[in-house]
Amino acid sequence: MTTRQRLWAGLAALALLAALAFLLLAQLDPQRRTVDLGPAPEARANPYLAAEHFLRQRQVAVERADNLAQILDDTPAAGHSLLLLGSRQQLSAAQSQRLLDWAANGGHLLVIAEANWSEQRQRSDDLLLDLLQIRRLPSSSLADDEASAASSDEPWPALTKLYLENEDAPAYFAFDTRYHLEDSGNRAHAWANSAAATHLLQLAHGDGLVTVLSDGKLWRNSRIGEHDHAWLLWYLTQDSQVILLQRLDGEALPYLLLRHFPAALLALVVLLALLLWHFALRHGPLQTDAPPARRQLGEHLHASAEFLCRQSGHTALLTRLQAEVRQRARQRHPGFERLPVTEQWQLLARLSRQTPSQIGQVMRPLGEQRIPPAQFTRQVAHLQRLRNEI
Numbered sequence: 001m002t003t004r005q006r007l008w009a010g011l012a013a014l015a016l017l018a019a020l021a022f023l024l025l026a027q028l029d030p031q032r033r034t035v036d037l038g039p040a041p042e043a044r045a046n047p048y049l050a051a052e053h054f055l056r057q058r059q060v061a062v063e064r065a066d067n068l069a070q071i072l073d074d075t076p077a078a079g080h081s082l083l084l085l086g087s088r089q090q091l092s093a094a095q096s097q098r099l100l101d102w103a104a105n106g107g108h109l110l111v112i113a114e115a116n117w118s119e120q121r122q123r124s125d126d127l128l129l130d131l132l133q134i135r136r137l138p139s140s141s142l143a144d145d146e147a148s149a150a151s152s153d154e155p156w157p158a159l160t161k162l163y164l165e166n167e168d169a170p171a172y173f174a175f176d177t178r179y180h181l182e183d184s185g186n187r188a189h190a191w192a193n194s195a196a197a198t199h200l201l202q203l204a205h206g207d208g209l210v211t212v213l214s215d216g217k218l219w220r221n222s223r224i225g226e227h228d229h230a231w232l233l234w235y236l237t238q239d240s241q242v243i244l245l246q247r248l249d250g251e252a253l254p255y256l257l258l259r260h261f262p263a264a265l266l267a268l269v270v271l272l273a274l275l276l277w278h279f280a281l282r283h284g285p286l287q288t289d290a291p292p293a294r295r296q297l298g299e300h301l302h303a304s305a306e307f308l309c310r311q312s313g314h315t316a317l318l319t320r321l322q323a324e325v326r327q328r329a330r331q332r333h334p335g336f337e338r339l340p341v342t343e344q345w346q347l348l349a350r351l352s353r354q355t356p357s358q359i360g361q362v363m364r365p366l367g368e369q370r371i372p373p374a375q376f377t378r379q380v381a382h383l384q385r386l387r388n389e390i
Contacts, residue, residue, distance in 0.1 A: 043221050048085060048244060050221040054230050061241040071243060072098050077107030077208060081240040084111050085216060086247045088128060096127040104206025108240060112216035113181060132203070133185030134212050139178055139197045157195030159227065171228040171235075175199035179214040211236055314376045315366045321383040322363055328390045352389040362386060 043049050046064075055062045065071055071082065082102070103109040115125035117135035124130055158177055161170035173192065180197035192200035199214040218229040257265060309317060325348070329336045333347055345359040352359070362382040371379070 039221065046246075047220045048246065050224050051219045051230075051233055052244065054224065055234065055237065055242055058234050058238075060234065060237060062244065063241065064244050064246070066245070066247045068095065068099075068245060071245065072102050075243065077102050077105035079106070079240055080243060081108040081110060081237040082243045082245060083237075084109070084245055085219075086245060088114060088126065091127065093127050096131055099128065100131060100205060100210070103208040103210050106207040108209045108211070108237070109205075110211045110213070110236060112213050113179065116179075117182075129212070132205075132210060132212065133183070133187065134201060135182040135184055136214060137180045137182055139180045142180060142196065160192050160194045160199045162192040162200070162228075162232070171231060173199070173218055173229055173232055174223070174227055175213070175218065176215040181212060181214050314371045318366055318371070318376070318379060318383065321380065321387065325363065325383060325387050325390065328387055332390055348386065348390070352386050354386070354389075358382070359386070 046052075052062050052064065082099075084099075088096075099109060111128055111132075113126060113129055113134070113136040115129070115136065117124045117137055124135065126136070129136065156172065158174070160173040160175045162173070163170045175194065176199075177194055177197060179199070181191075181199060181201050183191075183198075183201055183203070187203040188201040189204060190200075190202040191198055197214075200211065202209060202211045204210075217223060218226070219233055224230050224233070305317070326336070326344075329344070329348060329351065332351060336344060336347065339347065342356075345356045345363060348354075348359045348363070349356045362379055
């Protein structure tokens with residue numbers, strides 16, 4: 001193929017690709033869609049992040065804190081609003097009293113009721129509410145006739161209404177209607193009710209204020225945009241510097257982990273269970289017990305000889321060999337035991353083809369003398385040869 005032909009072939013290929021691209025682009029239909037990726041990691045980590053941004057947009061100074069003791073020691077009460085958004089189950093009576101003293105010095109304390117009042121114990125598990133003489137009760141404990149009479153003329157009986165001076169319409173909030181706040185000390189000067197219960201109380205405490213809410217979910221990220229929830233937060237904290245306290249001192253680490261990382265703890269428990277199950281399993285077939293070790297006959301004989309030598313000495317072993325020689329002689333020559341000793345030795349000499357002196361050396365009584373090892377070995381060898389030759 002010449003250069004001109006290759007050039008024309010390349011141009012044709014480019015033209016074909018351009019035509020295909022034009023056809024594909026003509027079939028495309030561009031569309032714009034919004035994909036909801038869910039809340040950002042910051043919002044998932046902080047359920048009151050939207051409340052912070054809203055207050056800052058309203059030119060309200062907002063500070064997030066995690067140390068209650070530092071706030072009470074270093075933050076002046078006057079001109080500050082402290083929102084207790086975290087659990088107070090681990091809060092001691094002394095810390096609860098310090099909070100009220102801080103409010104009495106001119107601060108504004110916003111508290112979320114956490115526990116119901118118990119008539120049997122005459123207290124609740126919320127020390128701060130007990131000190132304020134405010135009780136949280138189930139709405140179901142209220143008289144049914146009062147609730148029905150109050151809700152007969154209400155267009156939205158489940159919503160809490162707050163009436164303000166010089167305002168024609170109230171503000172509406174969606175509190176949890178299962179709870180009711182009761183001012184047993186008759187100290188509240190402002191309140192907000194639904195058709196069946198009271199959900200907000202505000203009372204003077206020294207030079208400051210204390211506001212108690214039946215629940216604080218209306219200021220979370222998912223609900224602060226509903227009804228007048230955001231406006232209520234601004235209304236209660238206006239003209240002050242706001243401190244949001246989501247974690248109080250005294251909370252134990254297991255409690256914090258259980259509250260913030262329940263899924264991770266569940267995964268850890270499952271992992272530990274799987275590890276225990278894995279290592280507890282038996283791998284491979286069962287191994288049978290090894291058969292007991294068995295020694296050779298020679299080892300048993302050697303061990304028996306060593307035992308006899310330790311217990312009775314060399315003399316006993318030689319005496320046994322001499323007895324075996326006499327027994328063999330009695331089998332070959334009946335009446336051997338009745339012959340005199342010299343005739344016995346002569347008879348043994350004839351049977352074994354040895355001289356009587358050799359027989360006398362190995363068959364004479366040994367007595368109690370100690371025999372050297374070399375002599376013992378030679379005498380054993382002579383007696384064994386004599387026994388075998390008879």
